[in-house]
Amino acid sequence: MSKSTRVTDPxxxxxxxxxxxxxxxxxxxxxVIGYIVMSGQGKKTEHLADRANIDVAFESDFSDSAVxxxxxxxxxxxxEVDLYEDYSCPYCSTLAQNTDEQMQEAVExxxxxxxxxxxxxxxxxxIDGHSTRAAAAALAVAEAGETDxxxxxxxxxxxxxxxxxxxxxxxxxxxxxxxxxASDGVVETIRSGEFISDANTLAAANADKLEAETxxxxxxxxxxxxxxxxxxxxxxxxxxxxxx
Numbered sequence: 001m002s003k004s005t006r007v008t009d010p011x012x013x014x015x016x017x018x019x020x021x022x023x024x025x026x027x028x029x030x031x032v033i034g035y036i037v038m039s040g041q042g043k044k045t046e047h048l049a050d051r052a053n054i055d056v057a058f059e060s061d062f063s064d065s066a067v068x069x070x071x072x073x074x075x076x077x078x079x080e081v082d083l084y085e086d087y088s089c090p091y092c093s094t095l096a097q098n099t100d101e102q103m104q105e106a107v108e109x110x111x112x113x114x115x116x117x118x119x120x121x122x123x124x125x126x127i128d129g130h131s132t133r134a135a136a137a138a139l140a141v142a143e144a145g146e147t148d149x150x151x152x153x154x155x156x157x158x159x160x161x162x163x164x165x166x167x168x169x170x171x172x173x174x175x176x177x178x179x180x181x182a183s184d185g186v187v188e189t190i191r192s193g194e195f196i197s198d199a200n201t202l203a204a205a206n207a208d209k210l211e212a213e214t215x216x217x218x219x220x221x222x223x224x225x226x227x228x229x230x231x232x233x234x235x236x237x238x239x240x241x242x243x244x
Contacts, residue, residue: 048179071110080113084221087134088122096158120203136199137173
């Protein structure tokens with residue numbers, strides 16, 4: 001007698017076991033994927049823990065939409081400038097790498113006062129763009145008065161701009177700040193994205209100020225007494241301002 005062929009009821013005990021086996025596989029896969037994602041997340045910034053921090057001997061103050069860096073007792077005749085920059089601007093990155101060391105020396109010597117004014121016009125109105133999120137992270141550090149961390153964090157944002165542009169999430173900015181020594185409160189503020197709206201407002205105020213004084217918005221710009229510092233090459237702005 002030939003054997004009969006029948007369709008197995010998927011609701012039968014054997015079918016349930018099969019379904020639970022599939023569920024178990026899916027859960028394990030999700031855990032593995034989550035681990036890989038989290039591991040990759042950390043690897044974006046873990047190298048910063050071994051980065052040599054820059055020691056600073058100036059003070060910082062966050063007010064009037066700017067982070068002002070100055071010596072504790074600058075010279076009475078120390079020139080004051082507004083440095084406009086956008087964290088998505090490659091020219092700003094180049095300028096920072098070429099002149100930050102000289103600028104730091106002049107500020108620490110009490111010979112110069114710099115108001116660092118962040119812009120975000122390169123986000124083209126996208127409040128979740130790289131410029132705004134980077135500015136929000138830097139703003140959180142600056143508002144907390146963590147001067148050393150701010151300077152080193154800004155250095156990373158500028159020097160590594162090509163590698164991180166549009167690739168970092170709020171978690172990455174937070175992890176970077178943590179690796180550079182930011183306090184736990186600041187790290188969590190960055191991670192939450194709490195200052196993104198404030199950063200957008202700040203950048204807009206700086207853009208309005210720049211346009212009102214010079215008639216246009218672009219970066220990088222160095223403005224003194226309401227006028228662009230006149231140099232053929234902006235990398236020479238310090239020599240022009242300091243009279244070198």
